[in-house]
Amino acid sequence: MARDWSDLFITDGARPATIGDGASLADEPERRRGFFKRLRTNLSKTREALGAEIQATLLEGDVDEDTWERLEEALIMADVGAATTARVVGELESEAAGGAISGGEALSRRLAGMLAEIARTGEDRIDLRHAPTVIMAVGVNGTGKTTTIGKLAWHLQHELGLKVVLGAADTFRAAAVQQLEGWARRAGCEIVSGPEGSDPGSVAFEAVRQGRELGADVVIVDTAGRLHTQDDLMAELAKVRRVIAKQIDDAPHETLLTVDATTGQNGLRQAKLFSEAVPVDGIVLTKLDGTAKGGIALAIAGELGIAVKLIGIGEALEDLRPFDADDYAQALLT
Ligand SMILES: Nc1nc2c(ncn2[C@@H]2O[C@H](COP(=O)(O)OP(=O)(O)OP(=O)(O)O)[C@@H](O)[C@H]2O)c(=O)[nH]1
Numbered sequence: 001m002a003r004d005w006s007d008l009f010i011t012d013g014a015r016p017a018t019i020g021d022g023a024s025l026a027d028e029p030e031r032r033r034g035f036f037k038r039l040r041t042n043l044s045k046t047r048e049a050l051g052a053e054i055q056a057t058l059l060e061g062d063v064d065e066d067t068w069e070r071l072e073e074a075l076i077m078a079d080v081g082a083a084t085t086a087r088v089v090g091e092l093e094s095e096a097a098g099g100a101i102s103g104g105e106a107l108s109r110r111l112a113g114m115l116a117e118i119a120r121t122g123e124d125r126i127d128l129r130h131a132p133t134v135i136m137a138v139g140v141n142g143t144g145k146t147t148t149i150g151k152l153a154w155h156l157q158h159e160l161g162l163k164v165v166l167g168a169a170d171t172f173r174a175a176a177v178q179q180l181e182g183w184a185r186r187a188g189c190e191i192v193s194g195p196e197g198s199d200p201g202s203v204a205f206e207a208v209r210q211g212r213e214l215g216a217d218v219v220i221v222d223t224a225g226r227l228h229t230q231d232d233l234m235a236e237l238a239k240v241r242r243v244i245a246k247q248i249d250d251a252p253h254e255t256l257l258t259v260d261a262t263t264g265q266n267g268l269r270q271a272k273l274f275s276e277a278v279p280v281d282g283i284v285l286t287k288l289d290g291t292a293k294g295g296i297a298l299a300i301a302g303e304l305g306i307a308v309k310l311i312g313i314g315e316a317l318e319d320l321r322p323f324d325a326d327d328y329a330q331a332l333l334t
C-alpha cells in the first residue's frame with residue numbers, strides 16, 4: 001500500500017500525529033487507498049500509451065521478437081527514455097531466453113517488478129534529524145516549487161507535528177512572496193521574506209537564522225524559477241547554498257528539484273543540468289495528472305540515479321504524496 005508521510009521522513013522519535021481537518025489516524029489506510037485510485041486515474045494517459053501495446057502483446061500469449069520491439073516502442077512513447085528502455089527490454093529478453101519468463105502474464109509481472117526496482121533508486125527518504133533541517137526547492141519556472149513547499153509545510157506541521165519556517169528567497173517577483181505567504185497562513189507557520197529584488201542569499205540566510213532562533217524543526221527555502229540553461233542563474237543557486245552553509249555547516253540538507261511531468265524528456269535534461277549545478281537529493285514530480293509522459297520518473301531514476309520522493313497529481317493540498325515505487329509501477333501497467 002502507498003507510502004505514508006511518516007515513511008518518507010526520518011525523524012528522531014515519536015511525534016504527535018495531529019492530522020488536520022478532523023481526520024484521525026484510523027482513516028489513514030482509507031486515504032492511502034483513495035490516493036492510489038486517483039494515481040491510477042491520473043496515470044491513465046500514460047497507461048494507455050504503454051498499456052495498449054503491452055496488453056496486445058500479452059493477449060497474444062507468445063513472447064517473440066515482435067514482443068520486444070513493441071515493448072520498446074511502448075516504453076519510449078511513455079517517456080521512459082532510451083537508455084532505461086534498452087536496459088529493461090534487454091534484461092527481460094535475456095531472462096526470457098534463459099527460460100525464467102514464459103508467457104505474457106509472467107512477462108507483465110516481471111516488467112512491473114523491474115520498473116518498480118528502477119524507480120526505487122538511492123535514498124528515497126528525507127532526513128529531518130537536523131536542528132533545523134534545511135530544505136531548498138529548486139526548478140524551472142512554473143514547475144510547482146512554491147505549491148509543493150506550501151503543501152509540504154502543511155503536512156509537516158499538521159501530520160508530523162513539526163515546526164516549520166518558510167524562506168521566501170524568490171525575490172524576483174513580489175507575487176511570489178504573496179503566494180508563499182498564503183501557504184504559510186494555511187499551514188500556520190512563520191515566513192521570512194525580503195523586499196522585491198533583494199538578494200536571495202540574504203533572505204535564505206535570515207530564514208535559517210530565524211529558524212534556529214525560533215527552534216524550528218524544518219526551514220524550507222523557496223527559490224525563483226530558472227531555466228537549466230541559464231548559467232548565471234544556476235550559479236546563483238550554488239551561492240544561495242553557500243550562504244545557508246554559513247549558518248549551518250552541512251545545510252541545506254535536502255535539495256528538492258521539481259520537475260513538471262508534462263515536459264517529458266525535457267524533464268530528464270532539467271534534472272541532469274540542475275544536478276550538475278547543485279547536489280540534488282530528490283525529485284518532486286508534479287502534474288502527473290493529465291500527462292501521457294508519466295514514465296519520466298523512470299528515466300530520471302534510471303539514468304541519473306536520483307530518487308523521486310514526492311509526486312503531485314493536482315493543485316489541492318491532498319494532491320501531494322510521498323512517491324511509492326510499487327504503486328507507481330502497478331498503476332502504470334494495470
Ligand atoms: N495540475 C497540477 N498543477 C500543479 C501541480 N503542482 C503545481 N501545480 C500548478 O502549477 C502552477 C505553478 O505552480 P507554482 O508552485 O507557482 O510553480 P513554481 O515552480 O513555484 O513557479 P515559479 O515560482 O514561477 O518558478 C500553479 O498553478 C500550481 O497550482 C500538480 O501536481 N498538478
Ligand SMILES: [Mg+2]
Nearest residue numbers: 145146170176
Ligand atoms: Mg514559485
